Amino acid sequence: MRTDTIPTISRHDYQPYPYRLPHVALEFDLDPLQTRVSSRLEFERVGNVNEPLLLNGQDLVLESVMLDGQTLAPQAYRLQDETLTLFPTKASFTLQITSLCKPADNSSLMGLYVSGDKLFTQCEAEGFRRITWFPDRPDVMSRYRVTLRADRMHYPLLLSNGNLLESVDLPDGRHQAVWEDPHPKPSYLFALVAGDFACREQTVKTHGKRDALLQIYSDRGSEPKTQWALDCLIRSLQWDEQRFGLELDLDRFMVVAARDFNMGAMENKGLNIFNSAYVLADKDSATDAAYRAIEAVIGHEYFHNWTGNRVTCRDWFQLSLKEGLTVFRDQEFSADMLAHDLSGAEAASARAVKRIDDVSTLRIAQFPEDAGPMAHPIRPESYQEIGNFYTATVYEKGAEVIRMQHTILGETGFRAGIDEYFRRHDGAAVTCDDFVSAMESVYVQRNPGKNLDVFRRWYSQAGTPRVKVDLAYDAEAHTCSITLAQHNEAVGIERLQSPVLPKPPLHIPFALGLLDQQGKPLPLEHDGKAAETVLLELTEERQTWVFENIAHKPIPSLLRNFSAPVIVDIERQESELILLAQHDTDPFARWEAVQELATRQLLCLTRSISDERQSDIASGLTETWKRLLHDPNLSAAYKTRILSQPTEKELLEKTSPMDPAAVVKAGKHMREQLGRALAPDWLDIYRATSGNDDAYRPDPLSSGRRSLHNLCLHYLMAAGHPDAQPLAVAQYYDATNMTDRMGGLSALVHFSDSPQRQEALNHFYEQWQQDPLVIDKWFALQASAPGATVETIKSLMLHPAFSLRNPNRARSLIFQFCMNSLQGVHTPEGYAFWADQVIALDQLNPEIAARLARAFDNWARYTARNREAIRAALQRIQQHPTLSRNVSEIVSKALK
Numbered sequence: 001m002r003t004d005t006i007p008t009i010s011r012h013d014y015q016p017y018p019y020r021l022p023h024v025a026l027e028f029d030l031d032p033l034q035t036r037v038s039s040r041l042e043f044e045r046v047g048n049v050n051e052p053l054l055l056n057g058q059d060l061v062l063e064s065v066m067l068d069g070q071t072l073a074p075q076a077y078r079l080q081d082e083t084l085t086l087f088p089t090k091a092s093f094t095l096q097i098t099s100l101c102k103p104a105d106n107s108s109l110m111g112l113y114v115s116g117d118k119l120f121t122q123c124e125a126e127g128f129r130r131i132t133w134f135p136d137r138p139d140v141m142s143r144y145r146v147t148l149r150a151d152r153m154h155y156p157l158l159l160s161n162g163n164l165l166e167s168v169d170l171p172d173g174r175h176q177a178v179w180e181d182p183h184p185k186p187s188y189l190f191a192l193v194a195g196d197f198a199c200r201e202q203t204v205k206t207h208g209k210r211d212a213l214l215q216i217y218s219d220r221g222s223e224p225k226t227q228w229a230l231d232c233l234i235r236s237l238q239w240d241e242q243r244f245g246l247e248l249d250l251d252r253f254m255v256v257a258a259r260d261f262n263m264g265a266m267e268n269k270g271l272n273i274f275n276s277a278y279v280l281a282d283k284d285s286a287t288d289a290a291y292r293a294i295e296a297v298i299g300h301e302y303f304h305n306w307t308g309n310r311v312t313c314r315d316w317f318q319l320s321l322k323e324g325l326t327v328f329r330d331q332e333f334s335a336d337m338l339a340h341d342l343s344g345a346e347a348a349s350a351r352a353v354k355r356i357d358d359v360s361t362l363r364i365a366q367f368p369e370d371a372g373p374m375a376h377p378i379r380p381e382s383y384q385e386i387g388n389f390y391t392a393t394v395y396e397k398g399a400e401v402i403r404m405q406h407t408i409l410g411e412t413g414f415r416a417g418i419d420e421y422f423r424r425h426d427g428a429a430v431t432c433d434d435f436v437s438a439m440e441s442v443y444v445q446r447n448p449g450k451n452l453d454v455f456r457r458w459y460s461q462a463g464t465p466r467v468k469v470d471l472a473y474d475a476e477a478h479t480c481s482i483t484l485a486q487h488n489e490a491v492g493i494e495r496l497q498s499p500v501l502p503k504p505p506l507h508i509p510f511a512l513g514l515l516d517q518q519g520k521p522l523p524l525e526h527d528g529k530a531a532e533t534v535l536l537e538l539t540e541e542r543q544t545w546v547f548e549n550i551a552h553k554p555i556p557s558l559l560r561n562f563s564a565p566v567i568v569d570i571e572r573q574e575s576e577l578i579l580l581a582q583h584d585t586d587p588f589a590r591w592e593a594v595q596e597l598a599t600r601q602l603l604c605l606t607r608s609i610s611d612e613r614q615s616d617i618a619s620g621l622t623e624t625w626k627r628l629l630h631d632p633n634l635s636a637a638y639k640t641r642i643l644s645q646p647t648e649k650e651l652l653e654k655t656s657p658m659d660p661a662a663v664v665k666a667g668k669h670m671r672e673q674l675g676r677a678l679a680p681d682w683l684d685i686y687r688a689t690s691g692n693d694d695a696y697r698p699d700p701l702s703s704g705r706r707s708l709h710n711l712c713l714h715y716l717m718a719a720g721h722p723d724a725q726p727l728a729v730a731q732y733y734d735a736t737n738m739t740d741r742m743g744g745l746s747a748l749v750h751f752s753d754s755p756q757r758q759e760a761l762n763h764f765y766e767q768w769q770q771d772p773l774v775i776d777k778w779f780a781l782q783a784s785a786p787g788a789t790v791e792t793i794k795s796l797m798l799h800p801a802f803s804l805r806n807p808n809r810a811r812s813l814i815f816q817f818c819m820n821s822l823q824g825v826h827t828p829e830g831y832a833f834w835a836d837q838v839i840a841l842d843q844l845n846p847e848i849a850a851r852l853a854r855a856f857d858n859w860a861r862y863t864a865r866n867r868e869a870i871r872a873a874l875q876r877i878q879q880h881p882t883l884s885r886n887v888s889e890i891v892s893k894a895l896k
């Protein structure tokens with residue numbers, strides 16, 4: 001498709017649908033080659049006059065259209081490429097439409113598709129139109145009754161949303177199931193599944209004392225791997241009742257694992273469909289990280305049942321209404337699970353581990369997006385393809401915007417706001433603004449005369465704000481003034497407007513603490529209360545706060561717990577950072593101080609590498625790390641975060657122009673130096689964190705221990721310590737769980753070129769070739785290794801286990817290389833390979849191709865050599881004659 005012919009949809013053009021559709025009946029004659037879908041749609045007009053009735057459809061063969069029982073002649077409607085328009089004359093009427101689709105030919109994995117020998121659907125955002133002609137928009141909500149018919153032997157199980165009303169055998173080996181969903185829903189929440197599955201189930205009581213049947217369906221043979229997912233689901237139910245008072249509204253809640261899936265999972269009402277990577281786990285095949293990811297995704301989809309399904313989006317510009325809120329909820333769920341059983345400082349530090357991981361994700365994935373050609377507010381203003389807006393901005397920054405409301409209102413205020421939100425909007429399709437208004441109703445009660453008008457700008461402004469901090473100490477008056485000044489630069493398309501408009505200030509909650517010169521927290525008076533942490537609400541461009549009774553010049557601890565998604569600018573001495581690294585009582589800010597120390601060092605290294613100078617790392621840093629490594633009060637999980645180097649990607653964002661080669665070298669240099677300088681310490685801690693033969697559990701304590709154990713091994717390998725390789729080999733072969741096994745293998749794959757590396761890789765493949773999720777890890781590890789080249793990847797693509805059609809496999813090899821192997825991909829061959837893969841994937845699966853197409857969004861900020869090579873690759877993609885709307889939008893924005 002040519003980019004100049006793709007229409008742009010604007011948020012301001014929203015019009016309500018002119019008809020209601022209270023009841024929908026669907027009948028499916030399922031067959032992978034050709035499925036026939038018959039619909040019966042009862043329409044009622046909303047206004048007093050009949051407007052044209054517009055239905056969406058894609059890749060469908062229309063067989064017949066009936067209006068109130070009469071077949072319509074083709075002249076009676078207008079059938080275009082992706083729309084079917086009728087011209088009704090009555091206030092209410094019934095349409096019956098029959099059409100065909102071809103699941104086996106559908107490699108896009110949107111609509112009805114085949115995965116293995118099973119049938120699945122994916123309808124969000126606009127996939128339902130690939131199933132039947134329909135008003136495929138989230139503000140049209142209907143009750144669905146669904147009849148499924150299929151061959152009984154190949155498809156013994158027929159599932160759809162809601163409750164099973166009937167299941168009967170039909171002649172000629174077929175059978176039929178009838179499902180009814182009592183809750184009105186938009187089409188994007190429809191789902192069906194057909195095939196042969198194993199099922200693990202449990203009935204639980206909700207707090208309203210209702211019985212709910214929870215079921216996890218997966219491939220036959222994989223049922224031993226679904227206990228954890230079921231446990232997570234039960235915990236999700238309990239957590240939503242306890243923390244938000246939200247109870248399951250269904251008698252039956254099903255989760256089905258699919259091998260081929262574009263995203264993580266999908267919250268279809270009562271019938272969640274999951275990427276199997278977020279369902280299946282046992283100790284031999286899944287790492288601790290995989291267990292945690294399953295917990296997060298099971299929670300996320302379950303929580304959507306209220307935030308997304310009971311209250312849904314009016315239009316797709318409101319996507320963050322459900323996604324930002326649900327990500328915030330799943331983050332809180334995971335944090336509460338980590339802190340379970342703990343209290344006080346220990347609980348805070350356990351929760352901080354989750355916060356650190358979430359903020360790292362935000363910085364790696366969202367900050368660059370917010371500074372590049374795809375920059376958009378969490379509520380976008382326009383799009384060409386909505387599939388391109390399932391972004392880190394809508395999800396992760398969206399969650400930060402919800403979290404700021406939580407921070408401003410406090411836990412009880414936020415809960416009151418949520419209660420109000422459901423009181424006002426349960427059962428409706430609403431906007432982000434409706435959400436903020438519900439929160440605001442609580443805010444104004446507690447802050448008379450104030451409102452959230454300035455806060456609302458977070459929904460319409462793109463870009464990461466910078467907050468500059470100035471501290472002035474008055475030794476005579478014993479006062480300390482803190483001045484915060486915010487600056488929001490134009491980004492993305494904002495830069496192309498002329499004149500470039502200045503952006504008004506945002507409402508930024510800024511949590512601050514002050515330490516004395518010995519590192520002791522100072523009590524601060526603010527709003528008539530004394531506390532260790534105060535929340536400054538910056539709503540203007542620049543504001544000053546004065547703190548009294550401060551005996552000596554204090555050291556500020558800034559943006560505690562990352563209270564806003566901003567970048568903090570402050571000039572400060574290394575000695576201040578070292579003090580914070582040792583004493584800050586806010587575990588997030590403490591981690592941040594150590595990261596800042598390491599970042600300074602790394603940036604210094606990148607500069608000396610560009611100038612071809614040698615440089616060593618400062619002793620202050622090694623001393624700090626050594627002390628942290630042995631600190632008896634820190635958990636192993638927290639130590640692993642605090643002693644991990646900032647990632648190459650975070651560092652790359654901070655170089656200007658961006659210089660991937662220098663960043664890779666600097667990272668390697670620092671790892672080697674820290675590895676060597678602290679070798680005896682890494683070795684000690686490595687030994688101290690060895691597991692015993694207790695049964696494996698993915699609990700926070702023992703998984704924290706394993707993560708620190710593996711970190712030690714990595715530093716020892718990086719340092720080339722003589723004991724390291726034998727330890728890695730032994731750890732790999734002797735492991736009794738996948739976390740330890742992967743730790744050993746990845747140490748070898750990343751840091752060794754000895755024959756043992758390839759031996760271990762071969763052994764691993766032999767052992768695990770039957771398990772696709774484990775083989776994904778095998779590909780991913782090789783693709784992201786420092787030495788990976790285009791040749792490595794091309795030869796792995798020839799491996800019989802490789803396929804471009806399976807998104808998990810494509811991600812594990814192609815995406816891993818293009819996104820994470822900076823050394824290998826930032827070469828002329830690397831860029832050419834990337835362009836080839838975008839084009840090849842686009843012919844199969846535009847959603848996935850468009851994600852790969854974004855690998856070098858920020859090409860214009862790279863050094864001249866990289867820049868020109870990426871531009872050429874982008875232009876080659878753009879000139880390809882048959883590009884999807886998805887990829888077109890991405891490359892045309894990148895080249896603007």
Ligand code: PHE
Binds near residue numbers: 122265300390
């Ligand atoms: N709504 C899903 C989620 O975040 C994501 C998704 C979007 C899945 C589009 C598939 C397709 O939970």
Ligand code: ZN
Binds near residue numbers: 300322
């Ligand atoms: Zn979601």
